[in-house]
Structure formats: structure tokens, C-alpha cells
Amino acid sequence: xxxxxNGYSIYLILLVTIVSSFILTFLAKRIAEHVHAIDLxxxxxxxxxxxxxxxxxAIFGAFIIGYMIYGDPTTQMLSILIGSFIxxxxxxxxxxxxxxxxxxxxxxxVASSIVxxxxxxxxxxxxxxxxxxxxxxxxxxxxxxxxxxxxANAINLIDGLDGLAAGISSIYFATIAIIAFILNKIGGLDxxxxxxxxxxxxxxxxxxxxxxxxxxGDSGSLFLGFMIAVISLLGFKITTxxxxxxxxxxxxxxxxxxxxxILRRLLKGESIGKPDKEHFHHQLLKMNFGPKKTIxxxxxxxxxxxxxxxxxxxxxxxxxxxLYIILMIFLLFLVLKTDILFKHSKK
Numbered sequence: 001x002x003x004x005x006n007g008y009s010i011y012l013i014l015l016v017t018i019v020s021s022f023i024l025t026f027l028a029k030r031i032a033e034h035v036h037a038i039d040l041x042x043x044x045x046x047x048x049x050x051x052x053x054x055x056x057x058a059i060f061g062a063f064i065i066g067y068m069i070y071g072d073p074t075t076q077m078l079s080i081l082i083g084s085f086i087x088x089x090x091x092x093x094x095x096x097x098x099x100x101x102x103x104x105x106x107x108x109x110v111a112s113s114i115v116x117x118x119x120x121x122x123x124x125x126x127x128x129x130x131x132x133x134x135x136x137x138x139x140x141x142x143x144x145x146x147x148x149x150x151x152a153n154a155i156n157l158i159d160g161l162d163g164l165a166a167g168i169s170s171i172y173f174a175t176i177a178i179i180a181f182i183l184n185k186i187g188g189l190d191x192x193x194x195x196x197x198x199x200x201x202x203x204x205x206x207x208x209x210x211x212x213x214x215x216x217g218d219s220g221s222l223f224l225g226f227m228i229a230v231i232s233l234l235g236f237k238i239t240t241x242x243x244x245x246x247x248x249x250x251x252x253x254x255x256x257x258x259x260x261x262i263l264r265r266l267l268k269g270e271s272i273g274k275p276d277k278e279h280f281h282h283q284l285l286k287m288n289f290g291p292k293k294t295i296x297x298x299x300x301x302x303x304x305x306x307x308x309x310x311x312x313x314x315x316x317x318x319x320x321x322x323l324y325i326i327l328m329i330f331l332l333f334l335v336l337k338t339d340i341l342f343k344h345s346k347k
């Protein structure tokens with residue numbers, strides 16, 4: 001079957017971006033070593049040996065190559081390129097020498113604002129589980145800026161295990177592409193970007209799947225989260241994404257993990273930006289699952305949410321919502337059995 005987007009074969013788009021990302025990752029390793037962007041092991045981290053980061057440069061490089069070949073120059077796309085460049089540069093600098101959380105947050109807001117205001121990409125209305133919420137322009141734009149920034153940080157927070165952020169992001173991009181093809185919404189910017197990002201992320205995953213040879217660093221995790229949020233906003237423009245429930249629940253695990261991380265740190269009286277070793281993937285590791293089994297479990301749960309999201313778009317919404325609720329209860333039960341919020345007393 002010859003599937004095409006804007007006259008280009010999806011297989012060719014994926015092949016070019018996968019190969020580009022895979023090859024560029026070798027260069028990213030050399031750059032990381034040259035600038036001393038090395039992630040050293042400590043009591044909070046899972047890896048045991050020094051690891052080069054900055055793998056996000058390879059993902060971003062493959063994204064640029066894919067866009068130059070298959071993308072169209074528009075003001076909206078220019079805003080995405082400018083915003084993503086700011087995000088990747090911010091992450092790259094942070095990978096070399098950690099930046100203060102406030103400074104990072106400020107530039108994340110700047111990058112998000114460029115997409116929203118210059119690119120005119122924002123929620124026109126918010127549709128969630130059958131509810132249609134219409135707000136004035138200024139509220140829609142503020143919500144959109146916060147949304148992009150929040151999703152970028154959610155992916156950044158979950159990037160604590162080999163192949164985790166790259167795998168979750170790949171599942172997201174693939175799901176949005178599948179939904180677009182099912183709905184025959186294959187002419188929009190969101191489907192092109194989803195395919196380009198899917199190939200760019202999968203190519204890097206060839207180096208990052210455990211045992212990893214390189215980490216993506218903040219340059220990669222922030223960029224992936226940024227693009228996930230932007231693509232979901234673009235999807236609303238052409239109704240590829242019919243409800244906010246679709247992107248949010250495809251990202252159920254990173255969003256859950258972020259919420260619990262904030263609550264956990266507030267309960268301890270700590271800064272919400274303080275890193276720790278109590279994330280969902282850490283909890284699975286404590287249950288004596290190895291790194292590879294842990295990420296495969298998380299992949300599996302994520303794929304379940306993605307399948308229900310596809311069903312939500314093309315099938316009976318009421319049945320899909322019932323399945324969503326079952327999955328959410330299961331996930332909530334699972335995480336509350338762990339120490340993700342507070343230590344359980346041992347008998």
C-alpha cells in the first residue's frame with residue numbers, strides 16, 4: 001500500500017529521518033564529549049557510567065533535514081522553527097552547565113509565545129469529553145502558552161531511564177499520524193511534522209534503547225515535549241484531534257508523573273523543581289523490574305491509552321470514555337501502591 005502525504009511516500013519520509021537521526025547521533029556524541037556535556041552517575045541516577053548527552057541535537061538535526069525536504073515554508077512553520085531552536089539551544093546550554101529553573105522557565109514561555117502569537121497557533125475552543133468550552137482570545141492564547149510549556153516539562157521530567165522519553169514520544173507521534181490517516185486528514189502540517197518527528201525520534205532510539213550509548217539531555221526532552229504540544233495544537237486546527245482528551249491521555253503517564261512529582265515535593269516542603277528518585281519509572285525499578293522491563297511496561301500502558309484514543313476518535317465515544325476510565329483507575333491504583341507520593345510503612 002503506497003501511503004502518501006502531500007505527494008511524498010510516508011515510507012520515504014520515515015526512512016530519511018530515521019537514517020538522518022541515527023547518523024547524526026554519532027556526531028552528537030562527539031559534540032557532547034568535546035563540550036564536556038557528560039552525565040555523571042550519582043545516588044539519584046540509574047546509570048552507572050559517565051554518559052554523553054546532547055542527543056537532542058541529533059533529533060533536532062533530523063527534524064530540520066526532514067522539514068527542508070518535505071515541509072512548506074509558512075509563517076506558522078517559521079514560528080515553530082524559531083521556538084524549537086530556542087528550546088534546543090536552551091537545553092543544550094543546560095546540558096553543558098545547568099541553568100537556573102526560573103531562567104529555563106522564562107525562555108520556555110518565550111518559545112511557546114512565539115508559536116502562539118507569531119504563528120497564530122492556539123486553542124480556538126477546548127473540547128473535552130463532550131464539553132465545548134469557548135473562551136475569549138486572550139484566555140485561549142494564555143492557556144495555549146501554558147499548555148506547550150507544561151507538556152515540554154512533562155516529557156523532560158520523565159526522561160530518567162534509557163529509551164523512556166524517546167519511546168513515549170514515538171508512540172505519541174505514531175498515534176497522531178494513524179488518527180490523521182484514518183480520518184483522511186493527511187494534508188495538514190500536523191501529519192507531516194508527526195512523521196518527521198517519528199522518524200527523528202526512532203532513529204535516535206536506536207542509540208538510546210537500553211543499554212543506552214547516549215542520553216538525549218534537556219536539548220532532546222524539552223524539544224520532544226515542545227513538538228508534541230505544538231502538533232496537538234495544529235491537530236485541533238484541522239480536527240485531526242477531536243478533543244483535548246486525545247493528546248492528554250496518550251500522554252497519561254508523563255502527565256500523571258508530573259502531577260505526582262509536584263504533589264510529592266509540595267508535601268515534603270521542597271521546591272517543585274528539585275530532582276528526586278521517586279518517579280514512576282523509579283517505582284517500577286524498586287519492584288525489581290530491570291530497566292528494559294520497566295520501559296516495556298510503560299510502553300505497553302502507553303500503547304493501551306493510544307489504542308483507546310484512536311477508538312475514541314473513530315468509534316463510540318461513550319465506550320471509549322468507559323475504557324479510558326478503566327485505564328485511569330488501573331494506572332491510579334498502580335501508582336498509589338508505590339512510594340510515588342510518600343513512603344509506605346513496612347510491616
